[in-house]
Amino acid sequence: MTPQEIKDFVQRHLDAEAEFDAPKAADFYTPDGEYFLASLGLHFKGRDAVATQYASSYVSFPDLETTIEGEESSASSYMHWGKLRGTLSGNFAGFPPTGKKMDLSYIAIYDIVDGKIARETVHFDLETFCAQLGLDAEAVRGVARSMSAAMAGAPA
Amino acid sequence: MTLAQKTQIEAIAERYFKAWEACDPDAILQLHAEDTQFWLHVGGGPAIGREDVRKAFADIFSQWPEFGFETYRVLYGEDHWVLDWALTSVVTDENGTRTPVRFDLLDVVTVNADGLVTRKDTFVDFPQAMASGAAKAFMR
Numbered sequence: 001m002t003p004q005e006i007k008d009f010v011q012r013h014l015d016a017e018a019e020f021d022a023p024k025a026a027d028f029y030t031p032d033g034e035y036f037l038a039s040l041g042l043h044f045k046g047r048d049a050v051a052t053q054y055a056s057s058y059v060s061f062p063d064l065e066t067t068i069e070g071e072e073s074s075a076s077s078y079m080h081w082g083k084l085r086g087t088l089s090g091n092f093a094g095f096p097p098t099g100k101k102m103d104l105s106y107i108a109i110y111d112i113v114d115g116k117i118a119r120e121t122v123h124f125d126l127e128t129f130c131a132q133l134g135l136d137a138e139a140v141r142g143v144a145r146s147m148s149a150a151m152a153g154a155p156a
Numbered sequence: 157m158t159l160a161q162k163t164q165i166e167a168i169a170e171r172y173f174k175a176w177e178a179c180d181p182d183a184i185l186q187l188h189a190e191d192t193q194f195w196l197h198v199g200g201g202p203a204i205g206r207e208d209v210r211k212a213f214a215d216i217f218s219q220w221p222e223f224g225f226e227t228y229r230v231l232y233g234e235d236h237w238v239l240d241w242a243l244t245s246v247v248t249d250e251n252g253t254r255t256p257v258r259f260d261l262l263d264v265v266t267v268n269a270d271g272l273v274t275r276k277d278t279f280v281d282f283p284q285a286m287a288s289g290a291a292k293a294f295m296r
Binding site: 077079081126131148 | 198260262
């Protein structure tokens, strides 16, 4: 794929995300594709796990909005960065909704293999995320560590 | 992006990387604009202006002895580059035990028409930094 083709391909994936269509968004991944939430150290492996991750985020943030401020692509990857905005209106990793809003910087990287997303990595500042949403960062990290350990033992 | 633009941004990035390799905040700041901004996304806000940014970079070299970096990839745009990299360092505890540290980061660096850096955003793989025992340095 050319960088432009990769960009267009990921844009279709982002359109599915914007429609809150988790299975469709996950269909853009390879069967063993991975969504890596770097801020929490969580690896969601396989389309089903990726779809579950997207669906969970839509439950947590029903008004989730991504504003892309910049992007770049190569022959095998695509990155975009900007702002994540949303209100914690649903459960998040076992924490109850706080009704507070987030507005924070992020960067996302997609590694493309055979015309599909083999890996998406998302970074944001967990400290800022938790402070804005009224969550205890250390408690969130603890839950993330438990989830990570549980997922590491689960089949992809 | 034209070939000339790509060559120009790559040349600017190359000078910038060399200044970081030299761990020389003054040399790095020579490549920054007056109204530059550096934002290390680990809980705090951005450092704004050359003096504050210079101090932030000096703090990094102080916090991470034997600072080094390994580049995974660089993507170049018309007025920016994205650097996917790992920071390496050696930290020494109170007993004198030296421990190598390594964790991944992502930079988005934007330059102006004069080729000077106006903004550098750095995102840290914090769980990885934590696992390597390096996270305490961010919490100082």
